[in-house]
Amino acid sequence: MVRVCIVGAGVAGCTAASALHHALGSSGALELVVLEASARVGGRVKHAGAGLRCGGELGATWVHGKRGNPIYPIVHAATNGSTLQQQSWQMPVAIYHGRRVDPQFVAHVLEDVEAIIDRAVSKGAGIQGVRSVGEFLDAEWKAQGQRDDHEGEHESSETSHVLKDCIYQRRKRLECSISACDSLNDLRLDQYREYDRLDDNHSRNSAPMETFLHGMLAPLLPETVRLETRVTQVQRCGAESQDGAPLLVKAWDARAGASVSYLADFCIFTASLGVMKAEGERIFEPPLPPKKLQAIRRLGFGTVDKVLIEFEHESDPVKGELPQSAFLLGTPASAEEGHAPDTDKYAWLFDYAPLVYMDRPASGFLRGEMWLSGTTAREMEAKDDEHVFRAVQAYLHALAPLAYPKVRSIARSRWFSDPNFGGSYSYNAIESDGSDFETLAEPLPCLPPHDVNRPCILFAGEATHRSFYSTMHGAFASGEREAKRLLGLLARTADVAN
Ligand SMILES: Cc1cc2nc3c(=O)[nH]c(=O)nc-3n(C[C@H](O)[C@H](O)[C@H](O)COP(=O)(O)OP(=O)(O)OC[C@H]3O[C@@H](n4cnc5c(N)ncnc54)[C@H](O)[C@@H]3O)c2cc1C
The missing domain is CATH 3.50.50.60 (FAD/NAD(P)-binding domain)
Known part of the structure; x- marks a missing residue:
C-alpha cells in the first residue's frame, strides 16, 4: 500500500x-x-457562481493554444465539445474628453506599441545593459516618438502627442495584467515571456471552466x-x-x-x-x-483581479452599439467641468482606467469585465463591495458617449488577500x-x-x-x-x- x-x-x-x-x-x-x-x-x-446571472470566471478564462495544449482536449471533452469558442479581438475604442478618438489613430499607436513588445520578446536577450522589459519599452517608445508622424484626424499635434502617450501607458498596464507584475520594470527582459506560446487559438469556455x-x-x-x-x-x-x-x-x-x-x-x-x-x-x-x-x-508572484459586471435589463437591445472593449484616456469631460467629484473618490479606478470588455455569453445576459493589476488590484481588494460597485458605475458613466446599461451587480476576485493564494500567478x-x-x-x-x-x-x-x-x-x-x-x-x- x-x-x-x-x-x-x-x-x-x-x-x-x-x-x-x-x-x-x-x-x-x-x-x-x-x-x-x-x-x-x-x-x-473559479466561476463567479449562481449569484451573477451572466456568469463568468474570476480566475482562469482562456485555454491558451490548441496544438500542444494538454488541457484543450480535456476541457473540450468535459463540456461535451460544444462550449470552447475561439476568441477574436477587435480594436478597443478610446474615449477622450467625452468623445471617441479616431479609431485609425488608436490602431496605429497600438500597432506601434505591439511591434515594440514583439521586439522585446524576440530581441530582449541580445540587448546589453537593459535589464527590465519596462526600460526596454520606454527607450524604444521614446525613440519611436522622435520619428513618428501619425496624427489623429481631428487632433492637434499637441493632443496627438498626449493621446499617444496615454495609449502607450494603457497598453503597458494591460501587459502588466498579462504578466501579473506591478510594473514592467519588475519583469526580466532577457527571459521575457520565456514560457512557450503555443498557437494563437485562445478559447473561452461558455460552461464554468x-x-x-x-x-x-x-x-x-x-x-x-x-x-x-x-x-x-x-x-x-x-x-x-x-x-x-x-x-x-x-x-x-x-x-x-x-x-x-x-x-x-x-x-x-x-x-x-x-x-x-x-x-x-x-x-x-x-x-x-x-x-x-x-x-x-x-x-x-503578482496580483491580477477581475471585476465582472451584470447589467439591468439584460435582454433588451443595448441602446447604440457597444464596442467589444473600450477605455478612458485622460480625465472624463464632466470632471473637467467640475460636475463629477467621482474621479477623486474613485481615483484608484480612474487613474488605472481599465479596458471594459463586453460579451454576451451563452446565458444570454450581457456581461462586462475589467482586469486590474498590481497596486490597483490590491487597493480594490481592500475596498468594500458597495464602494467598488459605485466606482464601476462611475467609470462606465465616464465612458460616455458609450451608453452602458445600468449596473445590476458585480462579482470580483480577491486573489491577493485570500491566504490560500496570496496573489494571482507567477x-x-x-x-x-x-x-x-x-x-x-x-x-x-x-x-x-x-x-x-x-x-x-x-x-x-x-x-x-x-x-x-x-x-x-x-x-x-x-x-x-x-x-x-x-x-x-x-x-x-x-x-x-x-
Ligand atoms: C485572474 C486570473 C486569470 C487567469 N487567467 C488564466 C487564463 O486565462 N488561462 C490560463 O491558462 N491560466 C490563467 N490563470 C492562471 C491559472 O489559473 C493558474 O495557473 C492555475 O489555475 C494554477 O493551478 P495550481 O494548481 O498550480 O494552483 P492553485 O489553483 O492555486 O491550487 C492550489 C490549491 O491549494 C490550496 N491550498 C493553498 N494552501 C493550502 C494549504 N496550506 N493546505 C491545503 N490546501 C492549500 C488552494 O486553496 C488551491 O485550491 C489565471 C489566474 C488568475 C488568478
Missing part, C-alpha cells in the same frame, strides 16, 4: 490525483487523500478530497516516524474544528507560490533547502532566473533511516513549470509530471524488491 497526500485541489492537485487514481486506483494499492484549504475544488479556476476538474475527480471516492482542511506542516520524519511513514502531514480541519494528521509515503505539494512566499519557511520541517527558499523569494522577476521555476520543482528526499535516495515531497503547480508557468496547462503538466515521477519511483522500488 502506498500512502499519498496531495496538498491542494487546484489544477495541479486534481491532475496528479486523477493520474494516480487512473494508474493505481483499481489495484487497491493506493491510499490517496487530497487536502484542500478552501471549501471548493478548483483553486485559481472548473467543470473539467470535477470531471477529473469524479471517479475518485468522495472522501478522497477533504475540503476546508488546511495543511499547517509537512514533516519529514526520521527515526521517530510512525508506522514506517517517512512523512507526517498536519492540517487544520475547519469543518471538524480540530487538528488532523496523515501519515504518508509521498506528498505532492501544489499550493501557490504566494502561499510558499508567505508560509514556505514554516510549513516544512525540516525547513526547505536554502536554494529553494531563494527561488521562492526571487520569483515574482512571473520571471528582475532578480530571478528561469531556472528558479525548476528549482521550485525539485523534490525533497526522505530522511534516514528511510532511503535518502528516494524523494518523498514532490512539488507541482504552475510556478514549477519553466515554460508554461502562469497557466492552467502549466499547472496540469506539472501535476502529470509529479504523478509520473511518483509512479516511476514506485516501479523502481518494486524492481528492487523483486
Whole structure:
C-alpha cells in the first residue's frame, strides 16, 4: 500500500490525483487523500457562481493554444465539445474628453506599441545593459516618438502627442495584467515571456471552466478530497516516524474544528507560490533547502483581479452599439467641468482606467469585465463591495458617449488577500532566473533511516513549470509530471524488491 497526500485541489492537485487514481486506483494499492484549504475544488479556476446571472470566471478564462495544449482536449471533452469558442479581438475604442478618438489613430499607436513588445520578446536577450522589459519599452517608445508622424484626424499635434502617450501607458498596464507584475520594470527582459506560446487559438469556455476538474475527480471516492482542511506542516520524519511513514502531514480541519494528521509515503505539494512566499519557511520541517527558499523569494508572484459586471435589463437591445472593449484616456469631460467629484473618490479606478470588455455569453445576459493589476488590484481588494460597485458605475458613466446599461451587480476576485493564494500567478522577476521555476520543482528526499535516495515531497503547480508557468496547462503538466515521477519511483522500488 502506498500512502499519498496531495496538498491542494487546484489544477495541479486534481491532475496528479486523477493520474494516480487512473494508474493505481483499481489495484487497491493506493491510499490517496487530497487536502484542500478552501471549501471548493478548483483553486485559481473559479466561476463567479449562481449569484451573477451572466456568469463568468474570476480566475482562469482562456485555454491558451490548441496544438500542444494538454488541457484543450480535456476541457473540450468535459463540456461535451460544444462550449470552447475561439476568441477574436477587435480594436478597443478610446474615449477622450467625452468623445471617441479616431479609431485609425488608436490602431496605429497600438500597432506601434505591439511591434515594440514583439521586439522585446524576440530581441530582449541580445540587448546589453537593459535589464527590465519596462526600460526596454520606454527607450524604444521614446525613440519611436522622435520619428513618428501619425496624427489623429481631428487632433492637434499637441493632443496627438498626449493621446499617444496615454495609449502607450494603457497598453503597458494591460501587459502588466498579462504578466501579473506591478510594473514592467519588475519583469526580466532577457527571459521575457520565456514560457512557450503555443498557437494563437485562445478559447473561452461558455460552461464554468472548473467543470473539467470535477470531471477529473469524479471517479475518485468522495472522501478522497477533504475540503476546508488546511495543511499547517509537512514533516519529514526520521527515526521517530510512525508506522514506517517517512512523512507526517498536519492540517487544520475547519469543518471538524480540530487538528488532523496523515501519515504518508509521498506528498505532492501544489499550493501557490504566494502561499510558499508567505508560509514556505514554516510549513516544512525540516525547513526547505536554502536554494529553494531563494527561488521562492526571487520569483515574482503578482496580483491580477477581475471585476465582472451584470447589467439591468439584460435582454433588451443595448441602446447604440457597444464596442467589444473600450477605455478612458485622460480625465472624463464632466470632471473637467467640475460636475463629477467621482474621479477623486474613485481615483484608484480612474487613474488605472481599465479596458471594459463586453460579451454576451451563452446565458444570454450581457456581461462586462475589467482586469486590474498590481497596486490597483490590491487597493480594490481592500475596498468594500458597495464602494467598488459605485466606482464601476462611475467609470462606465465616464465612458460616455458609450451608453452602458445600468449596473445590476458585480462579482470580483480577491486573489491577493485570500491566504490560500496570496496573489494571482507567477512571473520571471528582475532578480530571478528561469531556472528558479525548476528549482521550485525539485523534490525533497526522505530522511534516514528511510532511503535518502528516494524523494518523498514532490512539488507541482504552475510556478514549477519553466515554460508554461502562469497557466492552467502549466499547472496540469506539472501535476502529470509529479504523478509520473511518483509512479516511476514506485516501479523502481518494486524492481528492487523483486
Ligand atoms: C485572474 C486570473 C486569470 C487567469 N487567467 C488564466 C487564463 O486565462 N488561462 C490560463 O491558462 N491560466 C490563467 N490563470 C492562471 C491559472 O489559473 C493558474 O495557473 C492555475 O489555475 C494554477 O493551478 P495550481 O494548481 O498550480 O494552483 P492553485 O489553483 O492555486 O491550487 C492550489 C490549491 O491549494 C490550496 N491550498 C493553498 N494552501 C493550502 C494549504 N496550506 N493546505 C491545503 N490546501 C492549500 C488552494 O486553496 C488551491 O485550491 C489565471 C489566474 C488568475 C488568478
